[in-house]
Amino acid sequence: MKVLRFLLMVALTALLAVGCAKKPAPTAALPMEDAPVVTEMPSEDVRGIRDGELDQQAVEDMTPPTVVEVAGLERIYFDFDQYTLSAEARATLAANADYLKANPGSKVRIEGHCDERGSDEYNLALGERRALAAKNYLNSLGVAASRLSFISFGEEVPLDPRRSSEAWAANRRAEFKEIQ
Structure with a gap:
C-alpha cells in the first residue's frame, strides 16, 4: 500500500513538473535597415481632407436638427402608467393634424415623457409608447409618417419638478416640436 502511495505521489509530481508553462524564447527584433522605405508620393487621387475642405453637406448632416415649440401644436396628457389616448388627447391631436395639414412643409418630433415613478428603463419604454x-x-388622420419622428425622454425632462399628484399628471405627456 505504501508503495502504491509513493508511486502515485511521484506520478503527480511528474505531471505538475511537465505541465508547468515555459516562457517562449524571445524573438529578435528586425533591424531598422530591413524596414521598407516609401520613395514615391501618393497620386493626386488619394488625399486626405485638408483644412477648410470638409464637405458642407457632411457638416450639415452631422449637425443635430433644431427643434422649436410651435404655438399651433398642443401637448397631450396621459393617465398613470398608460399610453392609450383619451378622448381629450384625440381631440387635441385632431387640432394638431389640422395645423400640420395647413403647414405641409413642417416636420414634427413627438417627445414622450413620464413622471418620476418607475425605473428609468420602464419610463423610457413608456415614453416611447406614448x-x-x-x-x-396623427398618421390615421392623414399626416404623412415621413413628417413625424419620435423620441422618449422618460422621466428626464419634467415639466413640473415637484413631487405631487398635480406635478406627476403634468409630466405624463407628449409634446410636439417642429424640426427646422
Missing part, C-alpha cells in the same frame, strides 16, 4: 401612439393617431 410618442408612438400619438404618431400613429
Whole structure:
C-alpha cells in the first residue's frame, strides 16, 4: 500500500513538473535597415481632407436638427402608467393634424415623457409608447409618417419638478416640436 502511495505521489509530481508553462524564447527584433522605405508620393487621387475642405453637406448632416415649440401644436396628457389616448388627447391631436395639414412643409418630433415613478428603463419604454401612439393617431388622420419622428425622454425632462399628484399628471405627456 505504501508503495502504491509513493508511486502515485511521484506520478503527480511528474505531471505538475511537465505541465508547468515555459516562457517562449524571445524573438529578435528586425533591424531598422530591413524596414521598407516609401520613395514615391501618393497620386493626386488619394488625399486626405485638408483644412477648410470638409464637405458642407457632411457638416450639415452631422449637425443635430433644431427643434422649436410651435404655438399651433398642443401637448397631450396621459393617465398613470398608460399610453392609450383619451378622448381629450384625440381631440387635441385632431387640432394638431389640422395645423400640420395647413403647414405641409413642417416636420414634427413627438417627445414622450413620464413622471418620476418607475425605473428609468420602464419610463423610457413608456415614453416611447406614448410618442408612438400619438404618431400613429396623427398618421390615421392623414399626416404623412415621413413628417413625424419620435423620441422618449422618460422621466428626464419634467415639466413640473415637484413631487405631487398635480406635478406627476403634468409630466405624463407628449409634446410636439417642429424640426427646422
